[in-house]
Amino acid sequence: MHFRLPKPMGSTVGIYVVSDSLNPERRRRVDSGISSLERSGFRVRLSSNSMLDDGYAAGRAEVRASALRELVSDPEVRGFLSGWGGKSTIDLFAVSGFSAQDLVVDERPWFGFSDACVLLNAITLTTGLVTFYGPNVAGKLDETSHGQFPSGMYCQGWPVFGVASEGAWTSLSGGSCSGTLIGGNLSSFTFAYLAGVVPSKADSAVPFIFFFEARDEDPRVMRQLIIALALTGFFSGVVGVVIGDLGRSRGSVPYIVQALREVCAHSTVFASCPTFGHAKLENPPIPIGLQIDITERREPRAPCAYFA
Structure with missing residues (x-):
């Protein structure tokens, strides 16, 4: 398989929430991460299911899959970052018609962490597009030294396992x-x-x-x-x-x-x-x-x- 690097991140980042729901504390932390991204010069689009709660997950699997497709179809969104982790990303692949292949449009970059590795590896091994495990979920950008998210550097070159x-x-x-x-x-x-x-x-x-x-x-x-x-x-x-x-x-x-x-x-x-x-x-x-x-x-x- 031929693997290829994505294009540099554009000015609008889409935050996808495909696993656990965002309780009030998690939502507060995601809002803080959004503020950090905005201070770095990004505009942010949050997936439409981000306020939903279906027990543990941020909406039923069909709803999460639909919200992700909606985010991908937005031409202004030029890159993607996971909002939170959990144990439910695998649910998406039980939804009829869902395919990692459909998520790769214009070789926009995908970033994620924790449970999002399910989506990232599926995208890479299905389409050949390099994806990025890290720097963290949007709600925990304060727990990484990459909180300012200099995404252009990652697509151009960066120490593989970090400066440290x-x-x-x-x-x-x-x-x-x-x-x-x-x-x-x-x-x-x-x-x-x-x-x-x-x-x-x-x-x-x-x-x-x-x-x-x-x-x-x-x-x-x-x-x-x-x-x-x-x-x-x-x-x-x-x-x-x-x-x-x-x-x-x-x-x-x-x-x-x-x-x-x-x-x-x-x-x-x-x-x-x-x-x-x-x-x-x-x-x-x-x-x-x-x-x-x-x-x-x-x-x-x-x-x-x-x-x-």
């Missing part, structure tokens, strides 16, 4: 590899891949580098998710794994690496780079679909300084 990766990168295996980035939140990505929402990478001859983070997940559950992916053959074409922040389970990295060693090829490169995750971190927009090189170095450094 220069000091945060730790090789866990040695070795070098080249591959295309896919991943995001471990649980959301896994369920989407198992369901076929994220197209099987087995259809591509391109080797992949899998990056993931987790929010306060039980290490046993993380292992369970890794084994579930392995049983589908997911790791057969994975040449590298980059582990981000694991929340309260930060100390379980050796345990998770051991699980990965059991299911990955002997030559797979493993690294830790806790610059991204569900905490107050740099959280750079990581380009899903970009090919990068991880090169063994004496000094811990980012595997790919900048992309262009």
Whole structure:
């Protein structure tokens, strides 16, 4: 598959709310994020379902899918950012006629975080358009050092795992590899891949580098998710794994690496780079679909300084 970078973000950003509903506190935080975007010179369009609450989600799946299509069809919206996360993005793909292919118009950039990785990976692996995992949801732009959202830089070139990766990168295996980035939140990505929402990478001859983070997940559950992916053959074409922040389970990295060693090829490169995750971190927009090189170095450094 050929992957291509999107065009730079235009002046109007569309905030999509395709997962959890926005309770009053979340709405306050999204409003604060909108104010931050406006101070950066953006105009903002919020999806029409943003005030809805269908139990946990921001409206029924059909309503969320329709609101997303409506946002995409607005010619003034020149890029997209997730409003909040949750566990319900996968619902969209159960809606009749919904397709990631229909969301790519004029190669406008897509940014998202947490549960939005379901949508981002589906877009990239279906259409070949690079999408960005980060800098965070609109309601948590105050938890990333990219809160001013200099989106043009991301489409032109940026350190793949962030400026902080220069000091945060730790090789866990040695070795070098080249591959295309896919991943995001471990649980959301896994369920989407198992369901076929994220197209099987087995259809591509391109080797992949899998990056993931987790929010306060039980290490046993993380292992369970890794084994579930392995049983589908997911790791057969994975040449590298980059582990981000694991929340309260930060100390379980050796345990998770051991699980990965059991299911990955002997030559797979493993690294830790806790610059991204569900905490107050740099959280750079990581380009899903970009090919990068991880090169063994004496000094811990980012595997790919900048992309262009």
